[in-house]
Amino acid sequence: MTHEGTPKTAGPRHQLSSRDLDRFNECVLPYLDAAHNLARYLLRDAHDAEDAVQDAFLRAIRHFDGFRGVDGRAWLLSIVRNTCFTRLRASSSSENVEFDEERHSVEERAPGPDVDLARKAATESLREGLDRLAVEFREALVLRELEGLSYKEIAQISGVPIGTVMSRLARGRKQLLLALGSPRSKENG
């Protein structure tokens, strides 16, 4: 198993050799989009997400000597999610994290000539449901559905056992289905 682990806090290095830079550009930088997407869903705010990703990259550069394996995505995403969770903890201690309609409104997705309103509303409630989930559940769902990662990879990124990933996904999906009021899931509780 090629678990790269999270970066060590001891002995950070602030520079990259030119070989490191090439490796960084090759193994880590290509996952900038994945990093940003994850941060955007975790923090639910465009500006915070950009800040967090930038912080996370500075940390990744500083701790690049801790990167041993080949899976730059898992390594980077683990730094990004830790950066985001630290921010969330800091902000929740000063203010209650509540759902804010304006802040979390669904971004416009290039509308066709005749936008199907019902469909748009359904997408909006899906987004709202996702945003209202506990952040750990949302994280698991984004990594699974949008990033297409395996349970093992998600476990590695989130720093939890695979069993925890299983239950987070199961509970996240159940809650989301209940929130969306799917007729079949209602019957099944």
Place this chain on the structure above:
Amino acid sequence: MLCEDALERLSVFLDDELDPLVSREIQRHLDACPKCTDALTDMRELAERLRSEMPYYRASSSLRVRVSESAWRAASHSRGTNRRTGATARAWLGAAAAVVVIVGGTWLITSLQRQEGLSSIEREVVSSHIRSLMASHLTDVASTDQHTVKPWFNGKLDFSPPVSDLSRSGYPLIGGRLDYLRGRPVAALVYQHRKHFINVFVSPGEGAANSWTPPRNQQGYHVIHGTHDGMVYWIVSDLNSEELSAFARLLVTDGERGQTR
């Protein structure tokens, strides 16, 4: 198997992450239980909707520039001052973060020139692309009208670059500017796709053959090189390779339809 046990494992079953033995047991239960089959259908539909309806938030061009620049800066820093202490380095990084973008651009170019081994025209293309975004010097002539942009190059270049109107295909023209590649002046045409910019560097080419390379990843950007109709093209963007390839095809076919005149 009871419904209760099956329902508990449906999510893992859906993701195909169950032990094959358990998976077969669940399948047997599902074959006999419409209620649990419905629950699985719900879950599968939800997964499909999340994938298809939720936006994938790609990083903006400016974030990509900032992040690439941090890495470059860390690399150029290490070459000059390997023995600095952590505290000094931290202070240096802090100060560097405050440096205005134009100075940052100069840093970038300097550090690029120091790259051993990998220095190539691709790197220069990417560097020009980043510099154009950082220094807010994307265009000398800002216009979405090809009939404004094309004549602007008259007298500035000894050739007339093809300029296309691809706005209907989702790649509107933003403008053009004079740039340099390998020390010679080239036309830089700027197109946009959603929030991403595309730089197209054009100069007259030696080879008449029309050939295009597939997109290559260079520091997280995609670069396409090609020759067409006596012109040499370097196309660079942080768009993904499919979208950039589609753009390159449009650029060429538009030129062939003669809409650039």
